[in-house]
Amino acid sequence: MFNHLLSLLIWLPVAGAIPVLLAGSARPNLARWLSLLVAVLTFAVSLFLLVQYNPDTGGMQLTESYLWIASWGVHYGLAVDGISVALILMTTFVGILVIAGAWEVIQDKPHQYMAAMLILEGLLIGVFCATDALLFYALFEAILIPMFILIGIWGGPRRVYATLKFFIYTFFGSVFMLIALLYLYQKAHTFDLATLAALPLTMKEQSWIFFAFLIAFAIKVPMVPVHTWLPDAHVEAPTGGSVVLAAVMLKIGGYGFLRFSLPIVPDASEHFAWVVIALSLIAVVYIGYVALVQEDMKKLVAYSSVAHMGFVTLGIFIAFMLVRGSANIDMAQLGMQGAMVQMISHGFVSGAMFTCIGVLYDRMHTRSIKDYGGVINVMPWFGFFYVLFAMANCGLPGTSGFVGEFMVILASFAANPWIALFAAFTLIIGAAYTLWLVKRVLWGDITNPHVAEMKEINGRETFVLVAFAAAVLALGIWPQPLVHLMDSSVSQLVHQIAIHKI
Amino acid sequence: MPTFIDILIMAPEFYLVAAACLLLLLDAFMKPEQRPMLHWISIVVLLVAIYMLIAGQSEQTVTAFGDMFVRDRVADILKIFALLTTVLVMVYARPYLIDRKLLIGEFYTLMIFAVIGIMLLVSAGNLVTVYLGLELLSLSSYALVALNRDARLPSEAAIKYFVLGALASGMLLYGMSMVYGASGMGGTPSLDLAQLHNVATYTTTPKLLLFGLIFMIVGIGFKLGAAPFHMWIPDVYQGAPTPVTTLIASGSKLAAFGMAYRLLSSGMGDLSQHWQLMLAVLAVASLAIGNLVAIVQTNLKRMLAYSTISHMGYLLLGLAAAGPEGYAAAMFYAISYALMGAAAFGVMLALTRAGFECEEIADLKGLNQKSPWMAFLMLLAMFSLAGVPPLFGFWAKVLVLEAAIHANMLWLAIVGIVFAIIGLYYYLHVIKVMYFDKPAEGSELQAKPDASLRVVLSLNALSLLVLGLYWGPLLGWCRSAFGL
Numbered sequence: 001m002f003n004h005l006l007s008l009l010i011w012l013p014v015a016g017a018i019p020v021l022l023a024g025s026a027r028p029n030l031a032r033w034l035s036l037l038v039a040v041l042t043f044a045v046s047l048f049l050l051v052q053y054n055p056d057t058g059g060m061q062l063t064e065s066y067l068w069i070a071s072w073g074v075h076y077g078l079a080v081d082g083i084s085v086a087l088i089l090m091t092t093f094v095g096i097l098v099i100a101g102a103w104e105v106i107q108d109k110p111h112q113y114m115a116a117m118l119i120l121e122g123l124l125i126g127v128f129c130a131t132d133a134l135l136f137y138a139l140f141e142a143i144l145i146p147m148f149i150l151i152g153i154w155g156g157p158r159r160v161y162a163t164l165k166f167f168i169y170t171f172f173g174s175v176f177m178l179i180a181l182l183y184l185y186q187k188a189h190t191f192d193l194a195t196l197a198a199l200p201l202t203m204k205e206q207s208w209i210f211f212a213f214l215i216a217f218a219i220k221v222p223m224v225p226v227h228t229w230l231p232d233a234h235v236e237a238p239t240g241g242s243v244v245l246a247a248v249m250l251k252i253g254g255y256g257f258l259r260f261s262l263p264i265v266p267d268a269s270e271h272f273a274w275v276v277i278a279l280s281l282i283a284v285v286y287i288g289y290v291a292l293v294q295e296d297m298k299k300l301v302a303y304s305s306v307a308h309m310g311f312v313t314l315g316i317f318i319a320f321m322l323v324r325g326s327a328n329i330d331m332a333q334l335g336m337q338g339a340m341v342q343m344i345s346h347g348f349v350s351g352a353m354f355t356c357i358g359v360l361y362d363r364m365h366t367r368s369i370k371d372y373g374g375v376i377n378v379m380p381w382f383g384f385f386y387v388l389f390a391m392a393n394c395g396l397p398g399t400s401g402f403v404g405e406f407m408v409i410l411a412s413f414a415a416n417p418w419i420a421l422f423a424a425f426t427l428i429i430g431a432a433y434t435l436w437l438v439k440r441v442l443w444g445d446i447t448n449p450h451v452a453e454m455k456e457i458n459g460r461e462t463f464v465l466v467a468f469a470a471a472v473l474a475l476g477i478w479p480q481p482l483v484h485l486m487d488s489s490v491s492q493l494v495h496q497i498a499i500h501k502i
Numbered sequence: 503m504p505t506f507i508d509i510l511i512m513a514p515e516f517y518l519v520a521a522a523c524l525l526l527l528l529d530a531f532m533k534p535e536q537r538p539m540l541h542w543i544s545i546v547v548l549l550v551a552i553y554m555l556i557a558g559q560s561e562q563t564v565t566a567f568g569d570m571f572v573r574d575r576v577a578d579i580l581k582i583f584a585l586l587t588t589v590l591v592m593v594y595a596r597p598y599l600i601d602r603k604l605l606i607g608e609f610y611t612l613m614i615f616a617v618i619g620i621m622l623l624v625s626a627g628n629l630v631t632v633y634l635g636l637e638l639l640s641l642s643s644y645a646l647v648a649l650n651r652d653a654r655l656p657s658e659a660a661i662k663y664f665v666l667g668a669l670a671s672g673m674l675l676y677g678m679s680m681v682y683g684a685s686g687m688g689g690t691p692s693l694d695l696a697q698l699h700n701v702a703t704y705t706t707t708p709k710l711l712l713f714g715l716i717f718m719i720v721g722i723g724f725k726l727g728a729a730p731f732h733m734w735i736p737d738v739y740q741g742a743p744t745p746v747t748t749l750i751a752s753g754s755k756l757a758a759f760g761m762a763y764r765l766l767s768s769g770m771g772d773l774s775q776h777w778q779l780m781l782a783v784l785a786v787a788s789l790a791i792g793n794l795v796a797i798v799q800t801n802l803k804r805m806l807a808y809s810t811i812s813h814m815g816y817l818l819l820g821l822a823a824a825g826p827e828g829y830a831a832a833m834f835y836a837i838s839y840a841l842m843g844a845a846a847f848g849v850m851l852a853l854t855r856a857g858f859e860c861e862e863i864a865d866l867k868g869l870n871q872k873s874p875w876m877a878f879l880m881l882l883a884m885f886s887l888a889g890v891p892p893l894f895g896f897w898a899k900v901l902v903l904e905a906a907i908h909a910n911m912l913w914l915a916i917v918g919i920v921f922a923i924i925g926l927y928y929y930l931h932v933i934k935v936m937y938f939d940k941p942a943e944g945s946e947l948q949a950k951p952d953a954s955l956r957v958v959l960s961l962n963a964l965s966l967l968v969l970g971l972y973w974g975p976l977l978g979w980c981r982s983a984f985g986l
Binding site for chain 2: 067068069070071072074109112134137138139141142144145148149152153159160163164167168171172175176178179182183185186
């Protein structure tokens with residue numbers, strides 16, 4: 001089993017979706033239990049990664065490689081390093097919570113919903129361990145299909161607009177990456193990522209390829225100015241869809257930068273790092289302000305996601321300024337490490353925030369902030385969790401939100417204090433929009449009679465929120481295991497980008 | 503004198519001709535209540551032909567009747583898939599024909615004659631054989647389009663098809679005559695494609711040769727349905743009975759690829775630097791017109807017609823690359839399109855019933871609630887046509903794009919990919935209608951209970967997924983046909 005651990009992780013949820021579908025609409029409960037079983041099993045299997053993966057040696061481990069397309073030399077190649085392991089664990093963890101979260105909320109064709117979620121989970125895991133660019137690309141794109149269905153069937157009133165925009169937007173980004181990959185194939189005659197990383201390329205080629213990758217991943221992250229699909233998709237998606245979207249799918253963008261842009265086109269990445277850094281700072285500051293004025297809770301959290309993901313891209317590309325500008329390897333490593341911690345942390349925090357909004361929405365069927373107020377009076381336990389996640393969202397020390405942001409700000413300070421200054425703005429703006437949201441939703445008197453009728457969270461919802469809270473606190477108080485898990489991989493990456501290709 | 507070997511090489515074709523004639527006789531002498539048997543007999547006839555082709559595959563190229571007929575792996579693969587899609591069409595057509603009282607012997611005989619035309623065309627070693635195969639295919643198709651002769655729309659479509667088809671045949675013939683003439687200037691005149699291959703090197707009238715080439719490309723463009731020779735496609739697709747549309751959309755495309763390959767690569771290979779650019783222009787025009795006009799269509803058959811035009815644009819990307827890589831990619835594309843087209847029209851055929859054609863996109867509203875399996879099959883076909891991984895259509899697109907880049911036509915690949923994004927919209931729209939919309943009031947969308955239809959259609963659509971996950975062997979097969 002351990003020889004095929006990664007394959008098992010990918011195909012278990014995908015294959016598990018078939019019995020769930022067959023359970024059909026006639027026996028919705030069977031479908032629910034089956035999917036939960038599959039999700040829990042997948043999580044259990046993913047825990048073996050921690051046992052099998054040796055974080056001290058780093059590098060790609062648990063390698064599986066089979067010739068997939070002989071005439072093109074395409075391999076079905078899977079392997080993980082510390083970063084992938086962390087992301088996969090987060091995916092399987094969130095996978096259980098979205099299934100549990102949708103339990104009785106999804107009444108319309110629950111079997112199809114659960115099956116789509118499971119397929120999505122499997123594909124996402126695949127993205128995080130593909131070592132062949134073509135395999136990565138296929139999985140990267142295939143993800144759109146279940147997400148398209150999820151938003152389109154179970155989404156809000158403007159779901160069709162949102163899901164079409166989501167699909168076409170992301171598809172638009174990735175096709176240029178395909179052209180870039182085909183170009184690289186012409187030169188290297190392989191899609192193997194390790195070989196492509198060693199392929200010498202001129203600056204002109206690197207620049208074109210860099211921008212092709214940038215479009216693909218910037219849309220996925222999303223970065224300003226190509227973030228506009230995200231608020232729409234988030235607002236219209238069902239709760240589970242939003243959670244997966246924010247927690248896992250956005251991470252593919254950041255992950256893509258690490259796997260593609262940095263190793264394959266390091267010189268162009270260095271040359272254009274300022275573009276990414278500038279866009280990241282705009283995301284942190286400007287989108288923070290945009291979040292402040294939102295009247296829709298989901299939209300607010302969606303914009304805050306864009307702002308937080310700005311830290312990820314900032315942390316990744318600030319490393320270039322440090323490594324190549326001032327040869328400050330340690331700080332570069334810190335920045336990169338911070339970006340990775342931020343990815344994982346944001347996965348849990350934003351997932352939790354969207355779950356909280358889902359809880360409110362299921363009771364009131366509105367996401368508008370002004371319809372709420374005084375929720376704490378009727379749902380004290382819910383209020384407790386909501387405040388906790390809000391604190392994590394604005395980066396309070398002791399929660400996971402703090403760790404990553406702090407590391408990235410520290411690294412940017414070493415690169416350029418001005419960058420750090422702008423990045424640190426998030427601490428104020430983030431607190432402003434999050435706390436103001438809490439104030440308007442939780443505190444105050446009950447003005448809307450429907451709020452008075454709201455029921456306290458039930459056992460299932462409590463389970464989901466407790467799980468998220470545990471993750472957020474654990475990472476916040478004791479991030480060391482996560483940092484250790486990714487440490488050697490990040491260090492290798494930083495050393496790799498120090499090498500010039502031209 | 504034809505030798506025994508010649509006949510052996512052409513055995514599948516001879517066998518089919520004999521079978522088709524026999525079917526005609528059977529039809530005439532059968533009792534009316536036994537006629538439905540013809541359906542099964544024809545399918546068996548075609549399956550046997552597939553078996554003969556597979557069993558009789560030879561490693562090297564063989565020719566018969568003085569190089570008139572070429573049997574190589576390209577021909578074998580195209581024939582096998584053409585026969586296969588014809589079987590699919592027959593299976594999908596049965597309930598449709600029964601509902602409309604069109605289950606008559608002519609349908610089956612004409613289908614078989616059309617497929618013989620395809621087989622001759624893709625095996626052509628001589629300009630005359632090309633023309634012979636083309637006309638056999640075309641004339642059968644014209645008649646098939648007019649199968650329901652009392653209805654207005656099919657008759658109109660048939661006339662349009664016939665008039666424009668005749669014009670295109672004339673162009674092709676005119677081009678051939680010029681090429682023939684040019685080959686006589688400075689050498690012995692020849693109709694043989696292998697001898698024409700290097701006519702450019704010795705002819706004293708290169709302008710005449712080029713002129714002929716242009717006319718031949720017009721004929722090819724018409725047969726493929728590439729813009730600006732696409733005018734007939736939407737009307738014929740919409741007007742023809744859906745089973746016939748399916749044949750035109752699947753088997754005919756294989757034939758068109760075979761014809762283009764024979765004429766351009768085998769015949770005019772030396773002029774590739776000239777026709778490459780012409781094909782590139784056709785490709786860009788087809789991509790643009792097909793994808794943009796498809797967006798505004800409300801009729802599903804018409805939308806798929808424009809989508810065909812755009813797909814032929816992709817196929818031309820591979821042909822324009824003018825090398826074994828490109829031909830292999832284009833052949834792979836033709837096969838993938840034939841299977842995708844058959845699946846998409848198959849779902850439509852499964853949903854039709856007497857008085858309900860299921861032609862409008864809006865007719866599919868809420869299909870996921872009424873018949874989730876049919877909706878899923880259609881979803882596979884649509885995502886495959888759109889070129890979304892992990893479906894078959896995606897890999898076909900990747901291959902032609904790669905071929906274009908390989909042939910130093912990066913710009914063409916970028917144009918292709920940009921139109922793939924635009925084209926995405928209308929396929930997603932169909933999925934939106936099936937999955938996100940509520941069924942219309944009193945909608946009676948229901949899949950046909952016909953077991954053979956359901957099983958074969960499911961296999962057909964699932965093959966898009968299976969081949970999407972594991973397309974290596976098929977690609978290897980296609981590449982081996984071009985010596986790669």
